[in-house]
Amino acid sequence: MTINDTFNRPLRDLRISVMDQCNLRCTYCMPKEVFGADYAFLPPEKLLTFDEVARLVQIFSSLGVKKIRMTGGEPLLRKNLPQLVRRIFNIEGIEDIAMTTNGILLGTYAKQLKEAGLNRINVSLDSLEPLIYGKMNGRNFPVARVLDSIDQAASTGLHIKINMVVQRGVNDGDIVPLAKYCFEKGYTLRFIEFMDVGNTNGWNMEKVVPSKEILDLLQEVMPLEPVDPDYIGEVAKRYRYIGTNKEVGFISSITESFCSTCNRARISADGKLFTCLFATQGTDLVSLIRSRKLKDEVLTQFISNVWNNRDDRYSDQRAKLSKEPSKKKIEMSYIGG
Ligand SMILES: C[S@@+](CC[C@H](N)C(=O)[O-])C[C@H]1O[C@@H](n2cnc3c(N)ncnc32)[C@H](O)[C@@H]1O
Numbered sequence: 001m002t003i004n005d006t007f008n009r010p011l012r013d014l015r016i017s018v019m020d021q022c023n024l025r026c027t028y029c030m031p032k033e034v035f036g037a038d039y040a041f042l043p044p045e046k047l048l049t050f051d052e053v054a055r056l057v058q059i060f061s062s063l064g065v066k067k068i069r070m071t072g073g074e075p076l077l078r079k080n081l082p083q084l085v086r087r088i089f090n091i092e093g094i095e096d097i098a099m100t101t102n103g104i105l106l107g108t109y110a111k112q113l114k115e116a117g118l119n120r121i122n123v124s125l126d127s128l129e130p131l132i133y134g135k136m137n138g139r140n141f142p143v144a145r146v147l148d149s150i151d152q153a154a155s156t157g158l159h160i161k162i163n164m165v166v167q168r169g170v171n172d173g174d175i176v177p178l179a180k181y182c183f184e185k186g187y188t189l190r191f192i193e194f195m196d197v198g199n200t201n202g203w204n205m206e207k208v209v210p211s212k213e214i215l216d217l218l219q220e221v222m223p224l225e226p227v228d229p230d231y232i233g234e235v236a237k238r239y240r241y242i243g244t245n246k247e248v249g250f251i252s253s254i255t256e257s258f259c260s261t262c263n264r265a266r267i268s269a270d271g272k273l274f275t276c277l278f279a280t281q282g283t284d285l286v287s288l289i290r291s292r293k294l295k296d297e298v299l300t301q302f303i304s305n306v307w308n309n310r311d312d313r314y315s316d317q318r319a320k321l322s323k324e325p326s327k328k329k330i331e332m333s334y335i336g337g
């Protein structure tokens, strides 16, 4: 089954935040000045249970979702995560399960996750320089330990991508070194433009390094050619290092909006459905499940209606919308990347 929104965009991908807490405090995501010791994270009983996640995935699958990505916060902080992966793997219609992680706990869990049915991992890694990485992650966490974890995950056969959020004057000097490192290791690097998600990360346009600028810089050292998208709605623009089968990707939400083909829904750790990364509010699915105890057919129809009415295209309208001060956006750590 396929359901479309008001711009005829089908529902295909579902991102599920399985944990709102994180063991890092990346400056662009959960700045430690805001997410301090007294920050009120969700109490455990508010988190979707594995039964609830599995039920929702089944319903979303019946509406056309084929790909699931687990995210957070830090998804590997969620206890027994491989059990959830296994349950999702067994749901009919789900063809691909991926996860985005900061990699800190990856060495411990990679093998179990792979065996449970996880295909792909994106690891966030913004610099190879210990000082820069330590500063950006807000906790001085050593980069060498994450690099080890990534290698351990790769040795299990998981396909690895590295996500680098580039900020001008912070880690733009790491673009070429990280590209070379990933090339040698066989990891696909994806450059992500620093985004204006949430309200706390001090975003401004001067800190954004446009993908075009990164591409030009990289081309001088490592010649690239464009690669056709694999499917409609592919977010990263991909390039191949000429003469190889190795690639890099660019996620350019700021300078090249991809709203027109966006087919993603997101569920927060406490079960709210968001139809845009830059949303100001979500639809509470948990109360429908827990208090109103809706049957599957009714819940399916409800979710289908939410998607049918979807008209989000924040990135297309960024310049206009960001001037509206009343718009309080959802934090990236709450909704997942
Ligand atoms: C919110 S994190 C959650 C998963 C996991 N903790 C991690 O760091 O990979 C998901 C992705 O969002 C990215 N991200 C967070 N804040 C961002 C921002 N302001 N602009 C661009 N990407 C951002 C992170 O770098 C990461 O790749």
Ligand code: SF4
Residues within 6 Å of the ligand: 022, 023, 024, 025, 026, 029, 030, 072, 073, 074, 101, 102, 124, 333
């Ligand atoms: S980007 Fe990921 S690792 Fe960094 S603070 Fe956000 S949720 Fe945590």
